[in-house]
Amino acid sequence: MTQAQLTIDLDAIAANWRALARLSGAAEAGAVVKANAYGLGAGRVAARLQAEGAFSFFVAEAQEGVALRAAVGPTADIYVFTGHMAGDTAAIEGAGLIPLLNSPEQVARHRAALPGHVFGVQLDTGMNRLGMEEADWRAVAPELLALAPKLVMSHLACADEPGHAMNGQQLAAFRRMTDRTGLRRSLSATGGILLGAEYHFDLTRPGIGSYGGQPFAEARPVVHLSLPVVQTRTVDAGETVGYGNTWTAPHAARIATVSAGYADGLLRALTGHGRLYCGDTPCPLVGRVSMDLMGVDVTHLPEAPETLDILCPAQGVDRLAEAAGTIGYEILTSLGGRYARTYTGTDA
Numbered sequence: 001m002t003q004a005q006l007t008i009d010l011d012a013i014a015a016n017w018r019a020l021a022r023l024s025g026a027a028e029a030g031a032v033v034k035a036n037a038y039g040l041g042a043g044r045v046a047a048r049l050q051a052e053g054a055f056s057f058f059v060a061e062a063q064e065g066v067a068l069r070a071a072v073g074p075t076a077d078i079y080v081f082t083g084h085m086a087g088d089t090a091a092i093e094g095a096g097l098i099p100l101l102n103s104p105e106q107v108a109r110h111r112a113a114l115p116g117h118v119f120g121v122q123l124d125t126g127m128n129r130l131g132m133e134e135a136d137w138r139a140v141a142p143e144l145l146a147l148a149p150k151l152v153m154s155h156l157a158c159a160d161e162p163g164h165a166m167n168g169q170q171l172a173a174f175r176r177m178t179d180r181t182g183l184r185r186s187l188s189a190t191g192g193i194l195l196g197a198e199y200h201f202d203l204t205r206p207g208i209g210s211y212g213g214q215p216f217a218e219a220r221p222v223v224h225l226s227l228p229v230v231q232t233r234t235v236d237a238g239e240t241v242g243y244g245n246t247w248t249a250p251h252a253a254r255i256a257t258v259s260a261g262y263a264d265g266l267l268r269a270l271t272g273h274g275r276l277y278c279g280d281t282p283c284p285l286v287g288r289v290s291m292d293l294m295g296v297d298v299t300h301l302p303e304a305p306e307t308l309d310i311l312c313p314a315q316g317v318d319r320l321a322e323a324a325g326t327i328g329y330e331i332l333t334s335l336g337g338r339y340a341r342t343y344t345g346t347d348a
């Protein structure tokens with residue numbers, strides 16, 4: 001094997017999404033497929049989730065929506081979190097996207113450029129990232145309500161911490177701004193779904209849980225990543241491995257050099273913390289992670305391995321993320337373009 005092998009289990013994604021849809025209760029479960037479905041392939045993932053019953057898809061940018069439209073066909077709803085930005089009009093119109101308008105400026109732009117074109121509204125309930133502030137919403141709501149927005153949504157900042165006071169505060173703000181509007185409402189991503197029924201409203205927006213990541217602890221693992229060993233050598237006690245001589249062999253050791261590095265999304269921050277696996281047996285990374293290569297101590301294995309796994313049953317995305325000081329989301333969205341990608345499970 002000369003190329004690293006990334007295997008993406010579409011059946012696991014479908015099972016995770018179905019589980020989150022069940023947990024969403026009476027609410028419809030949408031599917032968040034921004035950033036190329038968290039690096040896993042928006043076209044393949046969305047088509048499969050559509051076959052499972054997903055109807056409402058969410059992307060970050062209009063151009064992602066254009067690509068997604070080709071994958072899901074004309075009937076699906078495609079919402080755009082960044083709303084209607086300058087220069088997006090042709091994409092929104094051409095691909096029939098639903099911008100989630102974030103400001104009075106976006107409302108004005110949308111109404112001027114595409115009068116009569118469907119839209120939704122994103123409200124800020126305290127995260128201060130995207131969405132209309134409460135005062136702006138109060139000012140434009142009477143006019144906008146007459147135009148029947150398709151959805152009104154907001155996003156929780158701390159939903160992965162169920163005990164965090166911010167959750168209740170944002171819920172109260174969302175209700176204050178949207179109760180009695182009669183609009184279809186959405187507040188929760190994966191974390192919010194797990195907070196319970198009062199957070200579900202009409203439509204939920206699961207992302208990471210479908211892709212096998214925390215905070216959905218019951219998620220089935222989705223990705224497997226196996227790296228080829230280029231060569232194996234023995235080093236004597238006192239010899240060093242890699243750039244900067246940061247690792248010195250404490251005793252004679254056998255070192256495997258695997259073909260993948262930070263250019264493939266295996267973050268340099270794994271240096272000193274990361275592990276690869278031979279089956280269930282952990283093998284520590286030694287020396288700095290290079291652009292295309294990493295050193296692994298395989299002294300304790302009975303024979304030199306031909307491949308070593310970095311995402312596998314013994315080490316999922318969240319465990320690898322922890323070793324790199326980050327989150328599963330970043331591990332997934334960093335997965336590189338040089339892997340041979342194989343999809344298992346049934347396609348749409």
Ligand SMILES: *Cc1c(COP(=O)(O)O)cnc(C)c1O
Pocket residue numbers: 032034081154155188189190191205206207208209
């Ligand atoms: C990314 C995102 C989601 C999905 O979040 P997960 O935590 O991955 O489930 C939902 N809504 C918005 C606004 C987002 O930015």
